[in-house]
Amino acid sequence: MIKKVGVAILGLGVVGGGTYQTLTEHREYYQKTQNVDITVEAVLVRDKQKAMEKGLPKAIVTDNIAEVIANPNVDIVIETIGGVGAAKDYVLAALREGKTVVTANKEMICKYSHELERVAKRTGCGMYYEASCVGGVPIIRTLLDGVQANRVQQMMGIINGTTNYILTKMTQEGAEYADALKDAQKLGYAEADPTNDVEGFDALYKLSILSSLAFHTKVPYTKIFREGISKINAKDIAYGKSLGYTLKLLAIGKNTSQGIEARVHPTFVPDAHPLASVNDAFNAVYLKGDAVGDIMLYGRGAGALPTASAVVSDVIYAATHSDVKYSTFKNNATAEACVKFVSDFESAYYVRLAVDDEAGTLATVSGIFGKCGISLVAVSQITQKKELDDEGKLRVPLVIITHKTTENRIGKAMAKINASGIGKVQAAIRVEN
């Protein structure tokens, strides 16, 4: 017998619209292949007239959330409003009423999953949020049901499409950041105020969610180091490229004997690394498990239909599985007391200096790194051309790749170079091998 399931969609923006389209176009297909008949019983919008102009039937369009929550035909509430204002109130109301929730809202899940889950447990509802991370790529399903036999030791992801588009443009065309951003805005990949994407907040929320699931303990976003791409210089991307590295905004989570380490920052990866060839608005997550070894998931991290794919897959999952699973870790706002977080983390570095073109400079620089306990992989004067450094002096660029060192040590080395009188640090970018 076919199972009948009614859903409500809150919001009719990009993701809400894509979800409505996917559910209605595939209704018969899901009846045949999933043995479930999913009907859209209500769509919550601000402007009913506009929704009806988009072709939605009058009977399902509403601007009254109370009506949606009270509707006995609605089994599952899909939240695609975003943010942590009304969206959160509506989700809480739905859960309290015993309705399972599917959401694409990373900020809400990152900041309030503990609060939502508490209510869901009480009323026996499910809470699904595959669409909150990496669009259509089923990374959450994979963590929960695909690689759960593993201790996940490490995760490295390109999980923000806007920044990956900008960095790809800068890499392939030598564009400067400001121009690549403008281009991304024109194409709709970046918002008018791009802060959330380019400064790494979007990736931060996603990394908090994914690393909490991967490491089975709460990784609050406040414990994650964050650095955006807005200060990146096209020159450094080009120099890195000439040494065999590609620049990406990586979200990195590691679970080591020292503790949990979570960080979002621009990172050079070797050209041969599978993440190096993830271009444009594509996303990918690279995982290392203690049994499976390295695996990678790749796909579109945003967009109406890719995100709708994740939303609707969650809806079908909720409709066809009677068990509801909650986080097995203590899902709180804060981390468990017993968990240590690494802040002085280890990383290799790309460092660009502007130095005086004099004999002995190289020896002085190498000496400073050596004294700080940092060994070097390569020191390269990529061009002989003098360039204006940030003090307005004509100097030559000197690029250094270090072995793994700590934040602490690299900070000391850079301060010593800046104080040495022979040159200044122009850029320092982390490297993962």
Place this chain on the structure above:
Amino acid sequence: MIKKVGVAILGLGVVGGGTYQTLTEHREYYQKTQNVDITVEAVLVRDKQKAMEKGLPKAIVTDNIAEVIANPNVDIVIETIGGVGAAKDYVLAALREGKTVVTANKEMICKYSHELERVAKRTGCGMYYEASCVGGVPIIRTLLDGVQANRVQQMMGIINGTTNYILTKMTQEGAEYADALKDAQKLGYAEADPTNDVEGFDALYKLSILSSLAFHTKVPYTKIFREGISKINAKDIAYGKSLGYTLKLLAIGKNTSQGIEARVHPTFVPDAHPLASVNDAFNAVYLKGDAVGDIMLYGRGAGALPTASAVVSDVIYAATHSDVKYSTFKNNATAEACVKFVSDFESAYYVRLAVDDEAGTLATVSGIFGKCGISLVAVSQITQKKELDDEGKLRVPLVIITHKTTENRIGKAMAKINASGIGKVQAAIRVEN
């Protein structure tokens, strides 16, 4: 409350051994993270002495299948024997007894899933086989629970590690097939009789399973076109490379308005395609869904622990989900009557000719392709050097890349060239863009 689950492992080879290791080493970890206590209650082996020398407790080692099936502490039977002899009998016996089965056996699932599923349905057991395809990569879980909101339109996979290792070696080192095979055998990547891998049977079984799940209809292995890599010449890999293509053994499934198309054969892909950089024994599956667009899963397709990761993930899934789902398509030995299969499929081609070095040759060749309705992307005389062709004549190689055409047309064009007197076809390899 923690759920207690007893398992039996049939066979203690590579996968069985890896599974035993993974289950015992992670027992406490699964208690904490999955709320399930999995104990190995029995291990079926041929030689009890040998198993005990490997450190297995005497109490769980047995050579008596009846004992295993009758053991009331065994809830889940893990089959890692392989083949369709004893393995199938044991699995049927377990299912009849009401025990859920987890298996890594691609040949058995490919050929007999309909028979096994019939029994499983009758006794209400689950049948899980993630480990049968692409090792630790959770491709089956993804098809069932990750992209099920999509109509999967296309699937292209590197799903055999042995052939990918051999082709990588031939590509990167210019090695000939025979030498690369020997190397793979030395490293344990290829068996003494490599037929099953190099002639594409292994990939064929996996493609039958994966495309049946993806397209929601039985795709019997007998409907799949198969061509192996044993006839591939290092020269063609090098010529293809110089034109920007990488050679892979691809398993391809397409679901089009013309019908279902499934094939395993050596295939050139453009260097920029994500599958082109999947090297050595790594595997990957590239999917196209109507909502999600392109996604790719990448990881180790074989090996003790990667495969054990898939086996144990299935065990945990079975232990923590009370619903059992069966194929929603009619799972029979044969395809459904209403489904059409495409045999004269469309493909672009790389063709290498040995031609006489005379004026007018190019015009004649182009003319033949034109008359057969095949348009050309490129005609290139990669080297001026005369080479012995397969008739022992000194001729120059001429490489042609065609646009998409049919099997039928390309066959006619090649026959006409061979009959023309100006040269002979030396190689013809399909191209996917």
